[in-house]
Amino acid sequence: MTGTPARRLVLLGSTGSIGTQALEVVDRFGDIARVHGLAVGGTRPELVAEQVLAHRPEHVVVSDVARADEVAAAVQRACRAGGISAPRISAGQEEAVDLAGSLGDGDVVLNAITGSVGLLPTLAVLASGARLALANKESLVVGGHLVTEAAAPGQILPVDSEHTAIAQALAGVRHDQIDHLVVTASGGPFRGKTREQLAEVSPEQALNHPTWSMGRVITTNSATLVNKALEVIEACFQFDLPEDRVQVVVHPQSIVHSMVTLVDGSTIAQASPPDMRHAIGWALAHPEKLPRLAAALDFSAAQTWTFEPVDEDTFDAISLARAAHQEGGGAMAVYNAVNEEAVDAFFAGRLDFLGITALIRAVLELPQRPRAARADGVTGLLALESWARETAQALISSQER
Structure with missing residues (x-):
């Protein structure tokens, strides 16, 4: 694959184990996708700042409202030092769901959130028509019929190693x-x-x-x-x-x-x-x-x-x-x-x-x-x-x- 990647990527849970490894893959194989947005819990603000500098997303969502200011400050400091414009930063679970559903056909969302809080973002991705790379197993465990009935054939690609x-x-x-x-x-x-x-x-x-x-x-x-x-x-x-x-x-x-x-x-x-x-x-x-x-x-x-x-x-x-x-x-x-x-x-x-x-x-x-x-x-x-x-x-x- 060569050329500028046409596919956009939203990564939900970018500072976790799956999220950080996914960005490593994007680093090595830049043609597979362009990072459009990141969603984080907010516990690792300096890592979020590093990810923003490396991947230049347009939008960052901090799901924990109480941590949003700390993350925003870290990102803005890093962007000033790096001489780049800061991305849009918003906060709250609803914003994370909106980000999950913001793409469309031909794009991909990796849901690497831990826990049943990942269900609503999963449904938002499926409604958008984007591909869902699903590492959040709780989406299917908790809302199995809702998820499978909302998904188009082949729209969900599992990220668990077993699946x-x-x-x-x-x-x-x-x-x-x-x-x-x-x-x-x-x-x-x-x-x-x-x-x-x-x-x-x-x-x-x-x-x-x-x-x-x-x-x-x-x-x-x-x-x-x-x-x-x-x-x-x-x-x-x-x-x-x-x-x-x-x-x-x-x-x-x-x-x-x-x-x-x-x-x-x-x-x-x-x-x-x-x-x-x-x-x-x-x-x-x-x-x-x-x-x-x-x-x-x-x-x-x-x-x-x-x-x-x-x-x-x-x-x-x-x-x-x-x-x-x-x-x-x-x-x-x-x-x-x-x-x-x-x-x-x-x-x-x-x-x-x-x-x-x-x-x-x-x-x-x-x-x-x-x-x-x-x-x-x-x-x-x-x-x-x-x-x-x-x-x-x-x-x-x-x-x-």
């Missing part, structure tokens, strides 16, 4: 030829541990992932296997399959990112070293392949790949998610919202490690738990989320007394 692997393995495969999907999991830092050994886990230990460098929430979710549970549900919506046709296998080497088993008994696997640039580049440049994007596997060196079943007695996150998905009625929105509250409580010392999934189970099993009808749309899901968060906080507080 990118499945999409590549399915190239040229008809849907009726799929028997099941196999999503791989590293097993996280506590693979092989018993529940008794997990009782005293600290936040620092939970963040010690053996393979991937990610943010606090996703890394903790990987330790509990909540992240893998969310990926199972994401795969159900992304590839239009029921949850009993999405299997999980522990693969500690994180080389095989996922597999597809076909009706004839053959299995197609996508393998590469654990580097998120593979998934990011695939989504941003699709259908092109970026040359030497990241290291390839070296088959001249001896290596061993192992696969083992998930210990669902110790790690119950996946079975809880399967049951919630089967139930429907917004149960996965409740699951996700309670988990987000539980992770915050774990880092605040208000909940132990095993208490994270225990809290999810407790809220899901409440007899008075409300349900959201499909017709309730986004409003119903958001109301259900609010109830789940309030209920989770009340249960946490009651346990502290």
Whole structure:
């Protein structure tokens, strides 16, 4: 690809792990897109300023209004020093949604926001007609039917390494030829541990992932296997399959990112070293392949790949998610919202490690738990989320007394 890039890029969550790596890819392969806008939480103002200097976006949104002034000051200082005009800077969640929906056909938005707050930007992108490179798995977990019904064929390209692997393995495969999907999991830092050994886990230990460098929430979710549970549900919506046709296998080497088993008994696997640039580049440049994007596997060196079943007695996150998905009625929105509250409580010392999934189970099993009808749309899901968060906080507080 050569010449001035015609495709515009909006990057939601530009200072996170996926966001910073995406900008590295754009740095190396400038022809794939021109950065039009960035959306950030606001916790890293100096990094935002560096990104503005490097990529010259027209618009920056700070979703946390309380941090907007600090980010704006850092950006303006950097722009004065660099002799360039500062971009438009605005603040608030609604501004982030507006930015997400500001492009159109032929452009691309990478949604790398963490959490269910990414749902409204996802829907805005789909309504605009732009391509959605989706790293925010919660969009599909919480609002699966809303998202899939709003999306045009091929409009959503997954950025999770597992779902990118499945999409590549399915190239040229008809849907009726799929028997099941196999999503791989590293097993996280506590693979092989018993529940008794997990009782005293600290936040620092939970963040010690053996393979991937990610943010606090996703890394903790990987330790509990909540992240893998969310990926199972994401795969159900992304590839239009029921949850009993999405299997999980522990693969500690994180080389095989996922597999597809076909009706004839053959299995197609996508393998590469654990580097998120593979998934990011695939989504941003699709259908092109970026040359030497990241290291390839070296088959001249001896290596061993192992696969083992998930210990669902110790790690119950996946079975809880399967049951919630089967139930429907917004149960996965409740699951996700309670988990987000539980992770915050774990880092605040208000909940132990095993208490994270225990809290999810407790809220899901409440007899008075409300349900959201499909017709309730986004409003119903958001109301259900609010109830789940309030209920989770009340249960946490009651346990502290």
